[in-house]
Amino acid sequence: MSSELAISIQGLSKCYQIYGQPRDRLKQMLLPRLQRWTARTPRRYYDEFWALKNISFDIRRGEAVGIVGRNGSGKSTLLQLICGTLTPTMGTVETRGRIAALLELGSGFNPEFTGRENVYLNGAILGIGKEQLDQVFERIVRFADIGDHLDQPVKTYSSGMFVRLAFAVQMHLDPEILIVDEALSVGDQFFQAKCYAAIRTMMDNGTTVLFVSHSAATVKALCPRAVLLSHGELIVDGPASKVLDRYFVLGSLEANAGSSAPTALVAPDDDLDLDAVADAAAAPSSETMHAGGNASAAQVVSALQPPFERRVSHRVGSGQARYVECRVMAGADEAIFVETGATLRVQAVLDVIEDCPQEGEVGMVVSTTEGVELFAINSFFHGARVPAMKAGEKHVVEFEFVSPLSSGARYRIDLGYRMPVQGEYVDKVFAAAGFSVANQGDRIIPLLFDVPGKITVA
Template identity: 40%
Template sequence: MSDIAISLNQVSKCFKRYARPVDRLKELLLPGKPRAEEFWALRDISLEIPKGETFGLVGQNGSGKSTLLQIIAGTLQPSSGEVITHGRISALLELGSGFNPEFTGRQNVFFNGRILGLSQAEIEARFDDIAAFADIGDFLDQPVKTYSSGMFVRLAFAVAINVSPDILIVDEALAVGDIFFQAKCFRRIEALQDRGVTILFVSHDLGSVQNLCKEGILLHHGQILCRDEPSVISSEYYKLFRVEHEKLHSSQTDYTATHLPLVREGLIEVTYDQRISNGKATIEQVYVTALNDRPQKTFQVGETVKVTLVTRFHEDCEKVSSCVGLRDRFGQSLVGKHTWYDHPGLIPKVKGGEVVEFEFTMQLDLHHGEYLAIIAVASQRSEADYDSLDIIQDAFVITVAGENRHWGMAKIAGSVNIYHHGQPLEVAETAAL
């Protein structure tokens, strides 16, 4: 028996694009003259995914991810190449696929179950589990066309995971659900991993990809750009978003030492592989020190780090913000400082040619370990609406050492009171219990 769950050999997919609807009819009636423009969504995709592996698929919009998933799921035929899958496939693709909007949720459960090869008795035996997981109440007997996007994805995911799949395909759909449902879904995905189900996971949330997947591919313009572990895939993905200003590097080399602030202790070498810049500003120096300005990159739990970003502005910029954040190895943001939230706030205007220093201090109430820093300067119109002037992912590493002093990844302000027999306990009494 093969230990490969999914095998693709030189798979390509071409779509025809017609300038006018009548051109499609003309091509059918007069086949000698092509009237369509060919668009190759996939080109020569060769890929093998072992059984039991959770495999990530990452790419920008339009890279061919959805087309590839549909071909693997069997809902779309390739133009050329061979696709071999082993076992039952359950696919949670784009919102709306696989469900008849006129049917009720209950009818769609049975409809989808039969398509996936389950008998009526098997579906009936699993129906209560599906309904309980979806948790949409009386809407289960209402037409799907009346559902919100969140209700739809609840039912679709509940069906997908309860049909005993050998291969589960999840495409971005979980981003629609609320945080409680997402947490429940990820717990179930982990249970499926433990059972040896092959999972093909697609998401723009690179933190989730790194957390769930052992390996993945990066698709770009319908081709595999690289196959590697998630951290490498994430790095390559960010590179695709790099917007390089014309002659940015050459303009930087034109600056002499007199144009920059004098170099002082604590200057570090920053990793620029994941830089995204529009050329309007450049973070030119980064200092990591203790509060006494002595160079330091390893701190004890609870100590304070100072990070200084020396930034040159090449053009006039308004409502300027800056930030420093720390992430874990899965890419999850843990703590940080951001002038959108923190004093002194935004700079109303910075003129081209000016140099601004942003100095951040953060108390490292974190578990011991290594943390990746993200540093950025932006022109910020609102919390979610901004232009990234210069952003560097995984710029440097901060190491936190020593004994953990709290539960969870980060310490939060608060207190605990204990009442025993109706009376508050003092510290000494608590220790004696």
């Protein structure tokens, strides 16, 4: 292993034996030996689950690498193999330097010990002597900021207090490799900001960082490089922005895999080699696509997403009218994957159940998948008139905007209809449609929005 490398992974695989019932374990221990002794072919009493399959990559000293992938992709298994808490089935993992890991809440802590005692216990596990710990103990206490709870058993701690103390211990023991697996997500926003600042300081001092998170913005902010795993396989290893684009394309495809609806992509990024994916997906039929002018309610049918009622997370309102379909359009095509800066049209069908005899108001909110509202378009503030409607009618509501959103994240569309204007909701639908954004070209947009700006230095 080269002295420039902190971690070297070659042909790494991990297989678990899955037994249908407890007695199958005993059978596996005894019967194959008996079968071989009687010259019969040994039978296997378990199923194999390969959590990782032939993973290979190297990480240089001082690099910060994000590990991304959907739940069950093998991220945590990979980190445990690197830390040495799991043994690989095949392949090798070599590390150079002391490893500090936040793999799961409470790992390395004795719940019966106080916080103070666990600080010294963690230090002993990492090979740090008491004298060295004494020198940094006050800094650990200040960073954790858990007050008098330091001398209480950690089994009484909240999850936030747990991770405060665990992170404070790890970062003050000068690790050469820091591994963080989603542990910081339980902290409050102020502690998270302090942790990320501390991680950046450690990176500046040459610490190698492996960071697992489902937050694309966090991965992009901390890690120039990322590795994408899917079903235990390494899909792509490269610049974080490109890998995250591929991650969300893959997520969109896998999310639609259980649906009978065909999947297609609009405005693919050639660097991600998505053309083959798009070509393999069935194109939506001409009857469901709008070729010009105003679409009719019959034409507004999403061909790229699961059925509308399966998409909707929840809805509120009087029920006099209901949204029954929604799709995102880029040009003449429906899209679930668009470019930064694209002009988008959100088309929604409003089905009138009972008379809505007064002028109303329609609106659309773009939110993150976690529900953080980013911006809205509303007929009241845009001066658009929404007339009274009669039972049995169907209306197509269309919102148009230039998307300022950055790549590497997924977004959702929430819809609303109120009658009268500024009155009670007739229908408000959450997660009516979704889309992902890719950044074409080499320009890096570090946060959520691509806002035009000007910089001068006098």
